[in-house]
Amino acid sequence: MNTLHRHLLTAIAVASLAACSSVKLDDKPPVESRNGSAVVAGTGTGSGANAGSSSQTRVAPVDATGLSNVSMSNLPRIVYFDFDSYVVKPDYQNVIEVNAKALSGDRKRHMAVEGHTDDRGSSEYNLALGQRRAEAVVKSLTLLGAEQAQLEAVSFGKERPAVQGEDESAWAKNRRAELAGR
Amino acid sequence: MTLLSLTLSQIRFRRRLACAGLLALLALPAAAQFRVEISGVGATQLPIAVVRFRDEDKSNQSPSAIIRADLERSGAFRIVDAGGGALDETARPPMPEWRAKAADALVAGSVARLADGRFDIRFKLWDVVKGSEIGGQSQAVDAADLRLASHRIADYIYEKLTGEKGVFSTRIAYVTRAGNRYTLRVADADGENGQVALNSGQPIISPAWSPNGKELAYVSFERQKAVVFVHNVATGERRAIADFRGSNSAPAWAPDGERLAVTLSRDGGSQLFSIGKGGDSPRRLASSPAIDTEAQYSVDGRYLYFTSDRGGAPQIYRMAANGGNAERVTFSGGFSISPSVSPDGRTLAYVTRNANAFKLVVLDLATPGAQPVTITETGDDEHPSFAPNGRLLIYATKVQGRSVLMTTTLDGKIKARLPSQTADLREPVWGPYGR
Numbered sequence: 001m002n003t004l005h006r007h008l009l010t011a012i013a014v015a016s017l018a019a020c021s022s023v024k025l026d027d028k029p030p031v032e033s034r035n036g037s038a039v040v041a042g043t044g045t046g047s048g049a050n051a052g053s054s055s056q057t058r059v060a061p062v063d064a065t066g067l068s069n070v071s072m073s074n075l076p077r078i079v080y081f082d083f084d085s086y087v088v089k090p091d092y093q094n095v096i097e098v099n100a101k102a103l104s105g106d107r108k109r110h111m112a113v114e115g116h117t118d119d120r121g122s123s124e125y126n127l128a129l130g131q132r133r134a135e136a137v138v139k140s141l142t143l144l145g146a147e148q149a150q151l152e153a154v155s156f157g158k159e160r161p162a163v164q165g166e167d168e169s170a171w172a173k174n175r176r177a178e179l180a181g182r
Numbered sequence: 183m184t185l186l187s188l189t190l191s192q193i194r195f196r197r198r199l200a201c202a203g204l205l206a207l208l209a210l211p212a213a214a215q216f217r218v219e220i221s222g223v224g225a226t227q228l229p230i231a232v233v234r235f236r237d238e239d240k241s242n243q244s245p246s247a248i249i250r251a252d253l254e255r256s257g258a259f260r261i262v263d264a265g266g267g268a269l270d271e272t273a274r275p276p277m278p279e280w281r282a283k284a285a286d287a288l289v290a291g292s293v294a295r296l297a298d299g300r301f302d303i304r305f306k307l308w309d310v311v312k313g314s315e316i317g318g319q320s321q322a323v324d325a326a327d328l329r330l331a332s333h334r335i336a337d338y339i340y341e342k343l344t345g346e347k348g349v350f351s352t353r354i355a356y357v358t359r360a361g362n363r364y365t366l367r368v369a370d371a372d373g374e375n376g377q378v379a380l381n382s383g384q385p386i387i388s389p390a391w392s393p394n395g396k397e398l399a400y401v402s403f404e405r406q407k408a409v410v411f412v413h414n415v416a417t418g419e420r421r422a423i424a425d426f427r428g429s430n431s432a433p434a435w436a437p438d439g440e441r442l443a444v445t446l447s448r449d450g451g452s453q454l455f456s457i458g459k460g461g462d463s464p465r466r467l468a469s470s471p472a473i474d475t476e477a478q479y480s481v482d483g484r485y486l487y488f489t490s491d492r493g494g495a496p497q498i499y500r501m502a503a504n505g506g507n508a509e510r511v512t513f514s515g516g517f518s519i520s521p522s523v524s525p526d527g528r529t530l531a532y533v534t535r536n537a538n539a540f541k542l543v544v545l546d547l548a549t550p551g552a553q554p555v556t557i558t559e560t561g562d563d564e565h566p567s568f569a570p571n572g573r574l575l576i577y578a579t580k581v582q583g584r585s586v587l588m589t590t591t592l593d594g595k596i597k598a599r600l601p602s603q604t605a606d607l608r609e610p611v612w613g614p615y616g617r
Contacts, residue, residue, distance in 0.1 A: 084495065084517070120535075120538070120540065121517075121519060121533075121535070121540065122476065122489075122519045122520045122533065122564055122565065123387040123388065123564075123565075123608075123609065124387070124388055124431055124432045124445070124475050124476045124489075124520075125473070125475060125476065125489055125496055125519045125520075127387075127401075127408055127429055127431050127432075127445075127452075127475070128429075128431075128445065128447075128451075128452035128473040128475045129473065130429075131428060131429050131447045131451070131452050132451065132452070132473065135447075135450060135451070152427065152428070153428055153447070154406075154407040154408070154428055154429060155407075155408065155428075155429045155447075156385075156403065156408075157387075157408075159385035159387070159403065160385070166583075
């Protein structure tokens, strides 16, 4: 993963943290002061800005060494697939829901969905299979409220494995679609 | 250093080397390290002796060794030990002696350094059975072209004795991967003389030679997605010809060299398009709800062979090059990909999945109901590509966890592994005649 990706993931992490912070604070009930008037613990915007400014100075480290990636954002971002399949299984419905919600909540937000495969079969067939996986995830996201214009489906086929290995446990971790901020 | 010739008694050699499946290593002067790994015993082979060229050790190459390896790799020849005797193109070889060695043909020659630093390389080819000269040639070449001159001699011999064009002076292209570094390379058909055409930190796949051998189309991920480039090999000048939304891949040149078939996902899925070599006028060739990819033109330009999973799992289909109805071509096995069709249109090479093994097979297209024939013992075969004379295939496979390039005769009997160091070698494609 290159510098651009690292910066984008950092930006996503920052935006996610800001968003989560403002949601939590909006839900807090106002605190009553001694003289009886309600003092809101903090407006959404204000606290959001505070949370935002502390997130702006923080740097989220991103591991780009190609091993199993743990996302630094709060959003789960990987959907896994069966061999030669691009069906989004019910197990990953939560991943779709959470990301669709984030996208429909902010129309300026863009994501790329990157499709990947295990290393069995040709580079070109796997590139196309990865593309199908990415498009299936994009479709699932749009069905839950994301807009097509916020999303791009691309594929890396078998060229960027998450895990090296020639057994099913490695293959299973490579058959995936990853959601990345753009 | 002594020059070990390949002997008629290959069994004796195999025992001596204690190497299962491998034959002799040829040791040359250190300046020209050249290792040939050829295995198998061919069907009908013409026994030929190639004598060491006079004074070849004064140059930086061994033309006789290059010629011997070329002829043996073709599968059409069996190398007869030429012994240590001196012979050149001016000689009158004693034919009874060569008949006694069971050679049907004999080659001898010489290498002479010219005053301007170039080399004059000459040879003669004899028919030992008839006891007559078949022909010979001389070439004056720079030192850098001695290998090419040797390959041209091997082509001459091959054509005179088999009646078919040789492919020894053609080139191949392939991709290397070492860690996160990728290169696209161009090499001689024997895998030697590799030169880097493209250096990248991102994957490169699917190189394809233009029909005139001057350009390579390929897919590069340098823009963080699959984009098709066309690249002039001699000048390095390159242009992206397909960078549409999503993935752009699987370039294949039409035989007229003006347009390419490509796989685009811009309209959703992976579908076949035709596009001008400048990236102009994309035109969709087929519509399917499926993956359509890995298009390959037949040499006469009439058909496209391609991989499609429109039937549920990937199989090979054929369609008129302008588009239209596609007919399925592969029926045995549940998963077939990576078609390469022979120049005469009669044979299809492809990869079929068998349990967890991916096997290179060849299918006789001219015989209805023919079954594909397995021609390798390895289980991880990829990316077959026909030589322009249709007699050899190059492909990639895994040996001890590393990806290597192999050539094979169509019956699978004679295989050669191309030289490699530590990098993975993948995506081989055989270039056209006349570099």
